[in-house]
Amino acid sequence: MISRTPYTVGAVAKLANVTVRTLHHYHEAGVLRPTLRTESGYRMYSAADLERLQRILCYRQVGMGIAEIRTLLDAPADDPLAQLRRQHRLLTDRIEQLERMRQAVAKMMEARRMGLQLDPHEMVEVFGGDDPTGYAEEAERRWGETSAWAESQRRTAGYTKADWQRVRAEFDEICRRYAALMAAGAPAGGSEATAVAEAHRQHLERVYYPCTPQMHRGLADLTLTDRRFAAHYERYAAGLAAYVHEAIHANADGQSDE
Amino acid sequence: MISRTPYTVGAVAKLANVTVRTLHHYHEAGVLRPTLRTESGYRMYSAADLERLQRILCYRQVGMGIAEIRTLLDAPADDPLAQLRRQHRLLTDRIEQLERMRQAVAKMMEARRMGLQLDPHEMVEVFGGDDPTGYAEEAERRWGETSAWAESQRRTAGYTKADWQRVRAEFDEICRRYAALMAAGAPAGGSEATAVAEAHRQHLERVYYPCTPQMHRGLADLTLTDRRFAAHYERYAAGLAAYVHEAIHANADGQSDE
DNA sequence: CTTGACCCTGACGCCGCGGCAGGGCGTAGG
DNA sequence: CCTACGCCCTGCCGCGGCGTCAGGGTCAAG
Numbered sequence: 256m257i258s259r260t261p262y263t264v265g266a267v268a269k270l271a272n273v274t275v276r277t278l279h280h281y282h283e284a285g286v287l288r289p290t291l292r293t294e295s296g297y298r299m300y301s302a303a304d305l306e307r308l309q310r311i312l313c314y315r316q317v318g319m320g321i322a323e324i325r326t327l328l329d330a331p332a333d334d335p336l337a338q339l340r341r342q343h344r345l346l347t348d349r350i351e352q353l354e355r356m357r358q359a360v361a362k363m364m365e366a367r368r369m370g371l372q373l374d375p376h377e378m379v380e381v382f383g384g385d386d387p388t389g390y391a392e393e394a395e396r397r398w399g400e401t402s403a404w405a406e407s408q409r410r411t412a413g414y415t416k417a418d419w420q421r422v423r424a425e426f427d428e429i430c431r432r433y434a435a436l437m438a439a440g441a442p443a444g445g446s447e448a449t450a451v452a453e454a455h456r457q458h459l460e461r462v463y464y465p466c467t468p469q470m471h472r473g474l475a476d477l478t479l480t481d482r483r484f485a486a487h488y489e490r491y492a493a494g495l496a497a498y499v500h501e502a503i504h505a506n507a508d509g510q511s512d513e
Numbered sequence: 514m515i516s517r518t519p520y521t522v523g524a525v526a527k528l529a530n531v532t533v534r535t536l537h538h539y540h541e542a543g544v545l546r547p548t549l550r551t552e553s554g555y556r557m558y559s560a561a562d563l564e565r566l567q568r569i570l571c572y573r574q575v576g577m578g579i580a581e582i583r584t585l586l587d588a589p590a591d592d593p594l595a596q597l598r599r600q601h602r603l604l605t606d607r608i609e610q611l612e613r614m615r616q617a618v619a620k621m622m623e624a625r626r627m628g629l630q631l632d633p634h635e636m637v638e639v640f641g642g643d644d645p646t647g648y649a650e651e652a653e654r655r656w657g658e659t660s661a662w663a664e665s666q667r668r669t670a671g672y673t674k675a676d677w678q679r680v681r682a683e684f685d686e687i688c689r690r691y692a693a694l695m696a697a698g699a700p701a702g703g704s705e706a707t708a709v710a711e712a713h714r715q716h717l718e719r720v721y722y723p724c725t726p727q728m729h730r731g732l733a734d735l736t737l738t739d740r741r742f743a744a745h746y747e748r749y750a751a752g753l754a755a756y757v758h759e760a761i762h763a764n765a766d767g768q769s770d771e
Numbered sequence: 772c773t774t775g776a777c778c779c780t781g782a783c784g785c786c787g788c789g790g791c792a793g794g795g796c797g798t799a800g801g
Numbered sequence: 802c803c804t805a806c807g808c809c810c811t812g813c814c815g816c817g818g819c820g821t822c823a824g825g826g827t828c829a830a831g
Contacts, residue, residue, distance in 0.1 A: 263777080263778075264777090264778075264779095265776095265777065265778080270633075270634060270637050270638060270641075271637045271638070271640065271641045272638070272641025273641060274819080274820075275777095275778085276819065276820065276821080277818085277819065277820095279779090279780090279819095280818070280819060284817095284818090293778095293827095295778080295779085295826075295827055295828090296778080296779055296780090296826085296827090297777090297778060297779080297827080298778085298779090302632075302633045305633035305634075305636065305637050306633060306636065308637060309633075309636045309637045309640055312637070312640035312641065313614060313618070313640055316611065316614065316640065320817070320818090321817075321818075322817090335625065336622065336625060339618055339621055339622045339625070340622070342618045343615060343618045343619065343622070346611055346614055346615040346618065347615065349611055350608055350611050350612060350615065353574065353604055353607055353608050353611070354608060356571060356574065356604055357601060357604040357605065357608065358731055360571070360597055360600045360601045360604065361601065361728060361731050361732060361735075362735055362739070363597055364594065364597045364598070364601070364721070364722070365732050365735060365742065366741075366742075367593065367594060367597070368721065369742070369745050371741050371742070371745075374560075375528075375560045375563035375564060375567075376528060376563075378563065378564065378567045379528050379529045379563050379566060379567045379570070380528060380529070380530070382529065382567055382570035382571055382574065383529050383530025383531060383570065463622070463626065464622070470619060473616055473619050474619060474623050477619075477620055477623055481620070483624075483629050484623065484624075484627065484629070487627050487629075521808080521809075522808090522809075522810095523807095523808065523809080532788080532789075532790095533808095533809090534788065534789060534790075535787085535788065535789090537788095537810090537811090538787065538788055542786095542787090551796095551809095553795075553796055553797090553809080553810085554795085554796090554809080554810055554811090555796080555808090555809060555810080556809085556810090578786075578787090579786075579787075580786090
């Protein structure tokens with residue numbers, strides 16, 4: 256059951272696991288102002304506000320300051336998809352950084368084990384995160400230079416209704432190919448099904464964003480964990496969601512085995 | 514070339530990519546006091562100080578406060594290996610959390626794509642990191658209850674010289690098995706070699722710390738990227754480092770395929 | 772109509788530094 | 802030997818991001 260009545264500060268605080276004070280602070284800072292205010296002055300947060308809060312929390316987790324976040328969120332030319340991509344990008348960067356640190360720790364453990372002496376230089380250099388230049392610009396630039404991203408960026412920006420219709424049709428085609436294979440009894444892990452899965456992945460990559468096999472795997476998992484995603488495929492045929500899930504996984508496994 | 518003369522603040526600052534002010538602050542806070550002070554009052558940091566700084570930076574990256582860090586670092590019963598394990602554990606936790614966030618973002622992108630409406634609740638709940646209870650205790654408790662960890666913990670604590678000698682011998686045995694296989698021309702990806710790799714992994718797990726196939730893979734990579742680790746294996750036979758590397762990877766791949 | 776849970780607006784405080792001022796080192800070059 | 806330039810020192814102020822009261826209104830249940 257999904258509540259449509261706006262949320263009070265306390266409710267939001269509990270949901271997002273932040274304190275009421277923090278929400279007050281965000282209000283003062285102008286980064287998250289509730290759309291509604293009751294007559295008695297109570298803050299009432301709408302669903303859109305929660306979406307915004309989600310973004311704020313995400314950006315904060317990767318170490319941004321409030322001011323920076325505000326400018327990002329208030330950039331009017333930024334469509335929601337771009338925002339999501341940015342979030343994804345920033346999270347990925349941060350994860351990679353922590354991964355490097357973890358790897359360094361593992362190295363140190365191993366060095367101890369084998370009685371080696373690592374010089375302090377290499378031990379410390381990995382742990383100095385926080386690049387000075389603003390995250391957003393930096394990240395944008397890094398990707399602005401890769402051809403694939405620029406392509407995708409410009410394309411989706413300039414998509415017409417007709418284009419989107421074509422995209423829809425393309426995706427529909429993929430779904431029907433999945434369904435046809437399943438109906439024909441082709442195994443989800445077989446070469447035919449994985450070929451469709453790969454086409455599916457490349458479709459996403461062309462139209463929306465760089466989508467690694469791992470990401471694709473993640474999307475596939477959604478069809479099992481969330482009924483609404485499943486429903487989309489189940490409209491083509493009963494059991495198709497599971498079939499698609501398996502095919503995508505098989506394809507991703509195949510890619511990573513090389 | 515590795516400098517053995519102590520480092521000045523500026524040098525340390527450059528190495529660790531922090532400001533001089535930060536080091537001063539750490540000094541004031543008592544969390545990192547240089548072992549030496551020249552007659553004229555200059556701070557001189559030793560290699561040990563840099564090690565300590567590495568820990569500090571690591572703990573900070575996972576969101577700890579300075580005071581908490583200090584108590585952790587000054588706990589006298591904490592041997593260096595335990596510290597490293599803790600660091601590894603905390604980093605892993607943080608990475609997993611960010612990974613969940615990334616997954617949530619992917620979900621939202623996919624939802625947009627398919628025109629679904631996610632309710633705000635599930636969007637926001639993942640992004641509220643920072644558990645209130647102290648990290649250290651919490652993490653320790655989580656692992657304190659798993660039998661394997663407790664075992665390992667108690668065992669290594671009570672190891673005698675003889676025990677360590679046995680460990681050394683065990684590892685030596687593994688290295689010789691690797692070398693024998695390579696000499697016999699057995700493929701590094703073959704079942705014999707991967708069996709040794711698995712024995713290797715289990716050895717690490719028994720003696721030192723929980724070592725997933727992925728971690729093992731990371732350790733294997735060290736033998737290629739760092740000559741000193743390579744040298745350890747190369748003493749048994751020329752080219753053994755690469756052989757071990759491949760065997761471990763093959764074994765890890767085999768495990769994750771299941 | 773009371774009571775307890777929840778909301779409001781200040782205001783002060785803490786932590787983790789950034790940044791500057793005012794003043795000693797230290798070493799290389801003229 | 803003196804100078805000049807870079808690095809070091811010790812205060813000290815300030816700011817961002819909240820935590821934490823205090824003092825007072827609001828609202829739904831009983």
